[in-house]
Amino acid sequence: MERRDRSLKALEELKYINSLDPADRAKTLITWVEAYLPNDGVFNFDLELSDLKTLSELFYSNISFLKEHKEHTRDELLRTQKLKKFLRH
Numbered sequence: 606m607e608r609r610d611r612s613l614k615a616l617e618e619l620k621y622i623n624s625l626d627p628a629d630r631a632k633t634l635i636t637w638v639e640a641y642l643p644n645d646g647v648f649n650f651d652l653e654l655s656d657l658k659t660l661s662e663l664f665y666s667n668i669s670f671l672k673e674h675k676e677h678t679r680d681e682l683l684r685t686q687k688l689k690k691f692l693r694h
Contacts, residue, residue, distance in 0.1 A: 609651040615637070619637060620663065622667070
């Protein structure tokens, strides 16, 4: 029962995280992964099939989000570096 409660809590938190703005979402996802996906990965969830489908959809949409966020952050860093280089000369 404890494992099921933990799994449901993880699912609800992931639903909430999905509604946050991008900066908060990225930071909170890191915390969520550290809390719910330590060594066992996704194999430690005890959910019904419909909840597992929801979890997998959220999980993969957040992976896509993190890839986009990483690219956006990288672009911002490059622009900042170019601006610093320009201002030094």
